[in-house]
Amino acid sequence: MKRFIGWLHLWLGLASGLIVIVVALSGSLLVFEDELEHLFEPSLFSVQAPVGAQRMSLDKLAKIVHDRYPTLKPNNIEIQPAANSTVTFYLKKGKAKGQLLMVVMNPYTGQITHTAAQDKRFFVVVKNLHRYLCMGETGKVITGISCSLFTLLIISGLILWWPKRNARKQRLKVKWNASFKRLNWDMHAVFGFYIHVVIFITALTGLVWSYKWVNNLLFYAFDGKPQKKVEVPESKAVKGNEIAWLDKIYAETNQRLTYNGIVNIRFPEKKDQAISVGKENTDRITTHIVDILYFQSGSGVFISDKLFANDTKGTQARRLVYPIHTGGLFGWPTKILAFICAIVAASLPVTGFLIWWGKKRKKPVVRKQVRPQTVIA
Structure with missing residues (x-):
């Protein structure tokens, strides 16, 4: 039996060895993805805040991006928790998933400091390879x-x-x-x-x-039972509303979810769907623990939530798969x-x-x- 297992071990290793090397080495880089990105590309995440300056509203920043790229639709906005952090907009370049333009902005001046195709970024390529x-x-x-x-x-x-x-x-x-x-x-x-x-x-x-x-x-x-598909709540968008609804969404998200964390405002893929706002809890040791809130587009009215603590045991376990896999537990x-x-x-x-x-x-x-x-x- 041991001789047969030795033969099996040999040929399974020869069949998968090269792929295992590629996956393992790329995976070792992804373990410290966030740390390495902040180390080697700090300008993507932080800016020098002028003394006494106030951050511009998200709606004003969104207007600047829209005026610069009027033909591209917004996909999501990422706001880091630190006061000197950048605000990053992701715009859809095409219908294919992942074809996004990353637009990094200085929230104090409204200046676009960096643009890049999301699928060409180093760690996105490494993840695609992995x-x-x-x-x-x-x-x-x-x-x-x-x-x-x-x-x-x-x-x-x-x-x-x-x-x-x-x-x-x-x-x-x-x-x-x-x-x-x-x-x-x-x-x-x-x-x-x-x-x-x-x-x-x-x-x-x-x-x-x-x-x-x-x-x-x-x-x-x-x-x-098997996984239940998560559906974004239906919500008809309010048009022609002059209120600063993106700022309202951001403020209410931080009021409802009081911990420190990265806020990700995701625009709906279909019409008459709510805006999804995820906040990753960076106060926890375990990474990628996210609570989700839903808001009406155009008004910022809160609709419902999907909190990690209220999820089923299966959903919680599924959320923990990523930090277990990458070592972020x-x-x-x-x-x-x-x-x-x-x-x-x-x-x-x-x-x-x-x-x-x-x-x-x-x-x-x-x-x-x-x-x-x-x-x-």
Whole structure:
């Protein structure tokens, strides 16, 4: 049985190794996406606030953007919580999903400080590579299959690693002063053992995006029924209203949701739908915990809410999949752990390939046949 599992482990690894390297390395970057973006592109998120200056209203900023790009429809507005933060507008460039123009504004002067195609930004490309290999639905199928094979690799690898009692100590330590062949084997087996729990959970949560039936299993486990599609409430827009309704929406959002957080005002995709306003709670250690409020377009009248605390257990679990997958569950400690495990996971196909290649090139030992001696009586 162990021989068969070894054969299975080998060929599953050869079949998915290259994809695992790409997905693991891109995933390691995405662990610190927010931190790296703020570090290398600070102008996208903060401005130098003039002394005594007041921030312009969202409606005035929206008018400036509309006058500059009259043919583009707004998709959403992102407002960071800090006083010196920028305000970012995302405009629809086409009908295809993701074709957005990012417009960054200084809220004190109304100046447009940066524009870029959203799908060309570095981390958007990295995320596209991680999920779709930059190949659309075809890439999604490939990464889904590779992720499934990787979960089997982790299980089969653990079975192959499992030592006998007298060899347990050897399987828990890397012999750094050994030959390259032994050192490579230790790096594959020992490092793989220490990270197997984390990467197994990462692979399983990744399958939630790859397959709808896995996503539904999550809801069946917690709610006893499949996921219910979230519908934006119907609300006929008020036209010709002169009030500052975007500012009203922003102010009421912060009144109802008093914690610090990033506010995202999303305009409806269909007519007679409400505006959705999401606020991510940055006071919590766990990332991507969002409450949603709905408002009438053109008036800013509050309609309803969809709060994380009131969601079903299945929906709450589904919301936690992303921070579990990216290491954002308990802040920096789990992020660092996820980063290290992603780097080690990317090395496993390489060390595994070297083990296989070394065995393949090993010359078979030719045993000399010993002729029986003739005994003379």
